[in-house]
Amino acid sequence: MVNHYQILIIGGGNAGLSVASQLLIKRSNLNIGIIDPSEKHYYQPAWTLVGAGIFDINKTVRNEKDVIPKNTTWIKEAVNEFMPNENKVRCSSGKEFTYNYLIVCPGIQLDWDKIKGLKDTLGKNNVSSNYSFQHAPYTWEMIENFKGGTAVFTNPTTPIKCGGAPHKIMYLAVDYWRKQGILDKCDVHYLSGATVIFGVKEYAATLTEVVKRGNIKVHFGVNVNEIDAANKTIFYEEKNQAGEVLRKSMKFDLCHAVPPQSAPDFIxxxxxxxxxxxxxxxxxxxYTMQHTRFPNVFALGDCTNAPCSKTGAAIRKQAPVVVTNLLAIMDNKKVTAQYDGYSACPIPTQYGKLMLAEFDYTNTPKMTFPINQAKPNWAMWILKTKVLPWLYWNKILKGTA
Ligand SMILES: Cc1cc2nc3c(=O)[nH]c(=O)nc-3n(C[C@H](O)[C@H](O)[C@H](O)COP(=O)(O)OP(=O)(O)OC[C@H]3O[C@@H](n4cnc5c(N)ncnc54)[C@H](O)[C@@H]3O)c2cc1C
Incomplete structure (x- = not known):
């Protein structure tokens, strides 16, 4: 087996395949290896729509072999050690691969175990999470069958992929219950580790109204750390005014939970x-996406310390920067391309209406369209539910969008 590649990419997800395709469009003769152990490739942004009952889960998954760019080599292994001083990685099988240039993009790790009891009850007892391919359909089952009671939606204290996903599903659930005429029987709580509803004030103002309209009780700065499914109780820590951490609990009838997240352990x-x-x-x-200590190493996507919002939308802007700068160092030129922290969060505020929040490192709105995107509208809903899924499979993974 060949064990040396000019460019080795760790992770064949959204970031890895976008960057591989874009590199080959610029230089078709590059020798690229992509290491990824997964048979399947997922379009995760649609899991919110699956949880809301308007998207087929089977349309969010394809075989990795069918999406790997032609003229690259897929190495079905899991990396577990980096040796950048020797330009080498080692896989859990013991196999080693060497490279001239390395691109690191294995995504983020879901730390389910950091909420005691969560993993065992996911998909039953009216506890679900759109962060899991397996369980997103159960979210819809819970929402559709809910007849009233206490509904809890959680958001961890750590950075996560798609910071909007924990509350997007809450707005859709509330809208569904309103349309069913049962919202007055629903006591909805948002237990969030964040201190605000959204980090950009222009978009936060819209969401504050949505929260008010849905009579959602918001608890900021709380740390959810246990779910006792048998007793339908969720436990969380909250600081009082004196700064003391108090352990609190809440009974629930329905719970959508989002796990704390961190870099994969091997990173x-x-x-x-x-x-x-x-x-x-x-x-x-x-800005340059280049490793600060190893110049022939780049990283992008959910695994980096770039202080941006971790989304596929961010990757669309990061990938061309990595490509331009990597080709520059191959040509012994300076890295000049810069990523400005752009990210986007499409937040459905009700069925048929969506606010497309776009912003950069400075939390300044960066709206693409000539409309006020802080105002939810139907066109952005169509963008999220129809256009973006098509773009992902047909253009983004192929490096042409
Ligand atoms: C519920 C939900 C809603 C979301 N909504 C949106 C949205 O509306 N808009 C948006 O832009 N983004 C959204 N996102 C975020 C988006 O899906 C991620 O930001 C994006 O997938 C990150 O791409 P990535 O390539 O960094 O990681 P991933 O796409 O997760 O890919 C990582 C790859 O690395 C591989 N890998 C893991 N470990 C190893 C290893 N040891 N060795 C080699 N390979 C490895 C994995 O198998 C995987 O294929 C959402 C995510 C979720 C879960």
């Missing part, structure tokens, strides 16, 4: 990680 345990980052992400220059 956390590696020399590539940012020592100062509590979640162990890969240390890169947040």
């Amino acid at each position: 956390k345990n590696s020399i590539l990680k940012d020592e100062a980052n509590p979640f162990g992400y890969v240390e890169i220059d947040k």
Whole structure:
């Protein structure tokens, strides 16, 4: 087996395949290997729509072999060690691969075990999570069958992929219950580790209205750490005004939970990680996407310490920067392309209406369309539910969008 590649990509998800395709469009003779153990490739942004009962889960998954760009080599292995001083990675099978240039993008790790009891009750007892391919359909089953009572939606204290997903599903659930005429029987709580509903004030203002209209009780700065499904009770920590941490609990009838997240363990345990980052992400220059200590290493997607919102939308802007800068160093030129922290969060505020929140590192709105995107509208709903899924499979993974 060939064990040396000019460019080795770790992770064949949204980031890995976008960047491989874009590299080959620029230079078709590149020798690229992509290491990824997964047989399947997922379009995760549609899991919110699956949980809301308007998207077929089977349309969010394809075989990895069918989406791997032609003229690359898929290596079905899992990396577990980086040796950047020797330009080498080792896989859990013991196999080693060497490279001239490395691109690291194995995504983010879902730390289900950090909420005691969650993993065992997922998919039953009216507890679900759209963060799982397996369980997103159960979210809809719960929402559709809910007849009233206490509904709890959680958001962890850690950074996560798609910061909007924990509350997107809440707005859709509330809208569904309103349309069923049962909202007055629903006591809806949002238990969030964040301190605000959204980090960009222009978009936060819209969501504050949506929360008010749905009579949603918001609890900020709380740390959900246990679910006792048998007793339908959720436990969380909350600071009082004196700064003391109090352990509180709430009975629930329905719970949508989002796990804490961090860098995959093999990144956390590696020399590539940012020592100062509590979640162990890969240390890169947040503008050039180049590793700060190993110049032939780049990283993008959910695994980096770039302080942007972790989304596929961010990857669309990061991938061309990685491609331009990687080709520059191959040509012994300076890296000049810069990523400005752009990210986007499409937030459905009700069925048929969506607010497309776009912003950069400075949390300044960066609206693409000539309308006020802070105002939810139907066109953005169509973009999210119809256009983006098509674009993902047909253009983004192929490097043409
Ligand atoms: C519920 C939900 C809703 C979302 N909504 C949106 C949205 O509306 N808009 C948006 O832009 N984004 C959204 N996202 C976020 C988006 O899906 C991610 O940001 C994006 O998939 C990240 O791409 P990535 O390539 O970094 O990671 P991934 O796409 O997760 O891919 C990582 C790849 O690395 C592989 N890998 C893992 N470990 C190893 C290893 N040891 N060795 C080699 N390979 C490995 C995995 O098998 C996987 O194929 C959402 C996510 C979720 C879960």
